[in-house]
Amino acid sequence: MKSIAIAAALFLGLAGQAVAADIEVANPFMRAAPMTGGTGAAFMTIHNHGAADRLVSAQAEISKSVELHTHVKDGDIYRMRKVEALALPEHGSAELKPGGDHIMFIGLNAPVKEGSTVALTLTFEKAGKVVVQVPVQSPGAMAPGGAMPGGMMQHHGHN
């Protein structure tokens, strides 16, 4: 019984990590977003330990909609663009990071405060749903657990 309890604790208790089938989400973070009705963005590394898969959607309670976004170069400017899916190669990973692919929250129901946690459900074509607890960091955070002084790259800036 003891080992079962420990296994359950490991499965449920690891903050910021979720494993469903072959999917493992590491180092999720989101930037604090001050405006109700505004947008927010979340980032993470998704490891795929199985056959090729695709992240096809994301859901959260915090906003009216959640989209999968990437950045594409348009002349000298990088712009965000909605994508239908993010590819996960066989035994590969997808890195969602500022300036690249990300999860976009549109129409926030309330300000998202630094220090809080957002429950995000990711749906994969093959692996199914994975719930990730995403810690909220400073508005200019560039990496999990760290912040870029001065919020050098704002998500809205598309720079």
Ligand SMILES: [Cu+2]
């Ligand atoms: Cu976006």
